[in-house]
Structures are given as C-alpha cells and as structure tokens.
Amino acid sequence: MGMTKKKRFLLDLLTFLLTLGLAILFSLLLSRVDNDNNPFAMPVFILAVAVVARLTDGYFWGIAASIVGTVCVNYMFTRPFWEFNVTYPGYPLTFASMLIVSFLISALTTQIKHQEQLRFEMERERIHADLLRAIAHDIRTPLAAIVGASSAIEEQTLPPEEQRELAAGIRRDANWLVRITENLLTVTRVTGTETQLRKEDEVLEEIIGSAILKYHRTAGALPVTADTLPDILTVPIDGTLIEQVLINLFDNVSAHAEGATQIWLHIEKAEDFVTLSVEDDGKGLSPLMQTALSEGSLLPPGSLSDRKRDMGIGLSVCRSIVRAHGGELTMGSSRRHGGARASFTLPRKDA
DSSP states (O other): OOOOOOHHHHHHHHHHHHHHEEEHHHHHHHHHEEEEEETTTTHHHHHHHHHHHHHHSSSHHHHHHHHHHHHHHHHHHSSTTSSOOOOOOTTHHHHHHHHHHHHHHHHHHHHHHHHHHHHHHHHHHHHHHHHHHHHHHHHHHHHHHHHHHHHHHHHTOHHHHHHHHHHHHHHHHHHHHHHHHHHHHHHHHHSSOOOOOOOOEHHHHHHHHHHHHHHTSSSOOEEEEEOOOOOOOEEOOOHHHHHHHHHHHHHHHHOOOOOOEEEEEEEESSSSEEEEEEEEEOOOOOOOHHHHHHHHHOOOSSSSOOOOOOSSHHHHHHHHHHHHOOOOEEEEETTSSSSSSEEEESSSOOO
C-alpha cells in the first residue's frame, strides 16, 4: 500500500531533523580544529541542505533547511559564538550568499526530482500504449476465429466431425482470451500506483511444479524438464504471480519458439538471488527481437505475422511482476540447448 501523507510528512520531518542534527554535530567536531571561526561549517550546512532537498518531497523542507542552516552558522559557528551578530564587515554578504546558494540548491534538486518523475510517467505511458497495441492485436485474432467458427456451425451444413473441430477451436480461442484477461488483471495489479504483492516464504519447487502442471493442460504444450534442487529452497514471493510468470514463459515458447520440441527450467542459487531460466531447443531469437526484448520493449512491429498470438503482452506482464519483486527479466540465447532463453532473478530475502 502506498505511503500516506501523514507517514510521508513524518518521514520528511525525521530526514530534516536527522540531517541537520548530523551537520551540527559534524561542525562541532570540526570546531576543535579551528575554534576561532569554523570555516568548515558553511559548506557542511550547504551539503546538508542538498541532502534534505534530495530526500524529501516538495520545496518546503529544502528551504526550511536553508534558513535553519544559515541561522546555525551565524549563531553557533561564527564569533561571537552562541549569539546573533551580523555587524561584522562582510558577514551580511556572506550569510546572504549562503542563503541564496542554499535556496538555489534546494530548488534545483527539487526540480530535478520532478523531471525524473515526469520521465518515469512518460515511460509508463509508453509502456501502456504498447500494451494497448498488443492487446488489440491479441484479441482481434481469436475473436475473428470465434465469430467465423460460430457462423459456420449456425449454418448447420457441416458434417458433425467438422462441427466438433470448430467447437474445439472456439474453446481454444476462448481459453486464450481468458489468459489475456488474467494478464491484464495482473498488469493493473503490479503496475498501478499501489503495488499489491502478497509475499510469503514459498517453496520454489512447489511453485514450479504447479506452473508446469497448469501449462500442460493447454493445447500444444511441450515437455518441460526442471532442475531438481538438493535441498528445500524457500523464497519470499507472491506465489500466484511467480507461477503466472512461469506459465507465460512456457506459453511464449509454445507460441514463438520455431522448431522447439522441449523446454528446460534451470535453477541457479546464489547468496542473495535465485535465477530461473526457461530455455528451449528451437531456432532462437532474431537479433532484432532479442534487442527489443532485452530493452524491455514488446516484440518489434512486423516480427510476427497476424497468425501469431501474444505480441509480447505476456512478457511485459512477466517483466512487471519480476520487477515488483525486486528482480529483473532478461532475454537471450541458450548456450546449453541452442534455442532462446528467458531468465529472471528473485531476491532470497524480503526487502
């Protein structure tokens, strides 16, 4: 669940107090080096202003840190100590300069954060546009097939055997639309303003076994061979979503891995991460497709004919789920089996 305004305010206040407190403590320690007039206090507080502006929301905290920092330098670290005095020659200009510099740093830092947020929003809009394009393509093909098959059955001029074949085709296309709908619901769950993950310590082999079992229920499923771990491996994940990632990757092999006859699922365990790799023995990815997928794009336009389903919406869903877990999905070639490889990492410890 997203951070409330109250929690955000308290976090910003804590950052403000802690940063300025550390700046005061550090300046006091440096005063032991030069106890006449601390020449280090001003840059220390300017740095503190930059830190506060970077870690808090809006302009208020950075500007407040600028004012407090200027007051602290005047009151605590210039003669007469622990007393306000701006009558010495050059002091008014010095403190005015510090205040202006602090204001500028705060404003620029906040503006940079806003630009970063704007770039993030633009990237998210681009991804959503790509998803809509992919959805339109994916839905159009099975709907057209369903309409055509149902019209042929309504005419009642076909032999019963052909009618059964058309009915089976309608069922397959309907199941495909169900899968697309599930993917869309997942997209809204993991790419919205509030990511809703229900993480628990799951036994990885159980999630893998369940995903393979469900995948084998679909038409055209290929044999899947998964690595066997010597001991039980638990990972903090949303089991339902990671299961969907595996099913989508298996489906992707069935739909697009030309010449593939077998799927392998390899598991590599490291200290902080576990890596799962779905590999096949097909002809692999073209350089254009591999580049697009590695950059996080959907499959490049024109790379698939209209008879091919899933222009990458499944992979986009997988990438969103894995990133929501703190991992990353990459595409490449399988050195072990000669086909394509889709690998993703999952942290072994909850963030």
